[in-house]
Amino acid sequence: xxxxxxxxxxxxxxxxxxxxxxxxxxxxxxxxxxxxxxxxxxxxxxxxxxxxxxxxxxxxxxxxxxxxxxxxxxxxxxxxxxxxxxxxxxxxxxxxxxxxxxxxxxxxxxxxxxxxxxxxxxxxxxxxxxxxxxxxxxxxxxxxxxxxxxxxxxxxxxxxxxxxxxxxxxxx
Numbered sequence: 001x002x003x004x005x006x007x008x009x010x011x012x013x014x015x016x017x018x019x020x021x022x023x024x025x026x027x028x029x030x031x032x033x034x035x036x037x038x039x040x041x042x043x044x045x046x047x048x049x050x051x052x053x054x055x056x057x058x059x060x061x062x063x064x065x066x067x068x069x070x071x072x073x074x075x076x077x078x079x080x081x082x083x084x085x086x087x088x089x090x091x092x093x094x095x096x097x098x099x100x101x102x103x104x105x106x107x108x109x110x111x112x113x114x115x116x117x118x119x120x121x122x123x124x125x126x127x128x129x130x131x132x133x134x135x136x137x138x139x140x141x142x143x144x145x146x147x148x149x150x151x152x153x154x155x156x157x158x159x160x161x162x163x164x165x166x167x168x169x170x171x172x
Contacts, residue, residue, distance in 0.1 A: 016113050017098045024081050028074040035108040037068035045122040046100030048080060052092055062102060
């Protein structure tokens with residue numbers, strides 16, 4: 001078998017991450033159009049991921065976040081995105097490098113991307129950067145008033161969000 005000196009797999013992966021970057025950049029600038037919402041799963045201990053020790057203890061391997069109704073300060077950079085979310089009523093700021101993302105899903109249009117993260121370097125627990133204390137997170141007043149937990153389901157038609165593990169939907 002011939003050796004792939006061009007590395008088409010790397011080129012394709014980077015192009016698909018570019019799609020993700022573009023979608024998040026548009027959402028940061030204009031909000032989510034229509035019924036679009038995003039499930040983003042990432043490796044919790046990947047290099048460059050920043051989340052509180054509380055969340056890391058709860059999601060030591062991977063974490064899925066949902067960007068739908070209640071997120072704020074979405075910032076997209078060349079290599080990562082940053083977003084404010086509420087977990088158990090506590091505001092948190094997450095930093096997620098694109099290289100740490102395992103999957104992206106927009107269920108409103110049945111579009112999804114899966115990424116191979118087997119080459120992602122994980123940071124040893126003692127070298128994990130300390131996330132800022134929740135009180136250091138600036139939350140717009142409107143977002144703070146509407147902040148509901150992303151971990152506990154809310155009654156239908158109240159615009160809440162639920163963090164779910166995609167594994168529970170996969171066939172075993």
